[in-house]
Amino acid sequence: MNNNDISYTLQALAEHLDARLIGDGARQVRALATLGDAGPDDIAFLANRAYLKYLPGTRAGAVLLHPSHADECPVACLTLDNPYLGYARLSRLFDPLAARFEAGVHESAIVSPSARIGENVQIGPQAVIEAGVVIERDVVVGPGCVVGADSVIGEGSRLHANATVAHGVMIGKRTILHSGCVIGGDGFGFAHDGSRWHKIAQLGGVVLGDDVEVGSCSSIDRGALGDTLIGNDVKIDSQVQIAHNVQIGDHSALAGCVGIAGSTRVGRHCMLGGGVGLSGHLTLCDGVQVTGMSLVSHSIHEPGVYSSGAGGTMPNSQWRKNAVRFKQLDALAKRLSRLEKRRDEKPDVERQRDEKYKDDS
Incomplete structure (x- = not known):
């Protein structure tokens, strides 16, 4: 209807x-x-x-x-x-x-006098636009959104209700941020003195390219020193965690519940299935696909489809063969146990003869 x-x-x-x-x-x-x-x-x-x-x-x-x-x-x-x-x-x-788009600033929104608001912009109820923010033309800022100081929201972008953009974040053109996502929160950085943790101030920012989409309740952390960088046309599903100083190349896609640890680089045209985890300080070259629930613990330098289970990440064709053998392990273990039992039940003379034959061969 x-x-x-x-x-x-x-x-x-x-x-x-x-x-x-x-x-x-x-x-x-x-x-x-x-x-x-x-x-x-x-x-x-x-x-x-x-x-x-x-x-x-x-x-x-x-x-x-x-x-x-x-x-x-x-x-x-x-x-x-x-x-x-x-x-x-x-x-x-x-x-x-x-x-249903209607340009204008709702009376309950709070907009800093130093913010610059472009033409044909809609700012919804109880949204907060802090000092030094630049919102370019044709942008929609939904109800309850917060745009932190000195951030830039590119032309034609849309922030759905209760999306949060922290300070010093650069959002490209035609980008969509869904409800509950947080762009530019602090990265997970702490130093330990042997007894307690000390916070490391996260001094970088986040840069999102054009035509990016970020799903609901996803987090992209700001960099510790340099910026966290998300390329053009990157698509990020809901409940995804991208840590500080990660770089993701143009046209890549991340399904729900992906987690990427700090300073990892993901190439262009990569696809990460649901629940994939990437360890920190890794590099994935262009054109890598990682199937759902895989853990990537080392860099990947050749394009292709990768999966992991027991034994870590490996080419998908090899993993599929091993997956068949995993199902046979119980039967193989029982067979080996029966063979060992039969060996142990042999008379001493017969066992000595078998051992002598083995030595001679």
């Missing part, structure tokens, strides 16, 4: 996606839905062959799909070589949150 005044003609959507339209271009659609749930006012999509069985019975006003399935579509369709990418672009057009 769509409760917003969003409406597009199929011709307009085809032009937006650079897709081929088959059907009435003047027909209007008001929402995006699945093949099974869509009605006549909706546009659906088919990006996975597993859902092809729902296409003949769809009630959608139109379907976005690959050209190879156009002849099977009973309604109007937009054809595209990568329909999943097309779906992603359509989803932003039908996003009701974007449609």
Whole structure:
């Protein structure tokens, strides 16, 4: 159900996606839905062959799909070589949150007189903008957000409710920070004198590139001296911990509950599965993929897919073979025990003969 005044003609959507339209271009659609749930006012999509069985019975006003399935579509369709990418672009057009944007500063927000606020900015209820902050044009700062002193929020970025940006943080353009995330909190730095811990002041900052997205309740710590650096188009899921002075290259993606210890460098186009842990002071080269729940305790210098379990990180193909053998360990141990028992039960003469044969060979 769509409760917003969003409406597009199929011709307009085809032009937006650079897709081929088959059907009435003047027909209007008001929402995006699945093949099974869509009605006549909706546009659906088919990006996975597993859902092809729902296409003949769809009630959608139109379907976005690959050209190879156009002849099977009973309604109007937009054809595209990568329909999943097309779906992603359509989803932003039908996003009701974007449609509700209204520029202005809420009366309950606290904005320092020394802050510089760009054009077409929305600052929500009870948000706090501290001294020296720069907020560029078309930024949304949601309710309860805090932007610390001397931080910069780049053009077109969005801070969802209760996101926190500490002092001296640089946020690039079109970056999205979800609720509860903390950018620029203190890194975990302490010195021990033999009896107690002494805090090390974290004097660096955090720099996020353009088009970064940080999930809810994730933390990116500020650097101890230099900055923690997150490249362009990096996607970070919820409940991720990135320690001080970590560097992550452009276009990398981190799934939920990843933890990266201090001063580790992750290359470009890397992918870390859920629950992956990286020890500190490591380097992952470009193009590394680490499967979920793996622990990486040493640097990786060759691109590829890596996994770990018993025995530490290794190439994924080797790990898969070992994983099969892990399941056989109990049977092998029992077999070895039976063989040892049979050996111990042999008469002394027979055992001595076997040992002499072994020595002779």
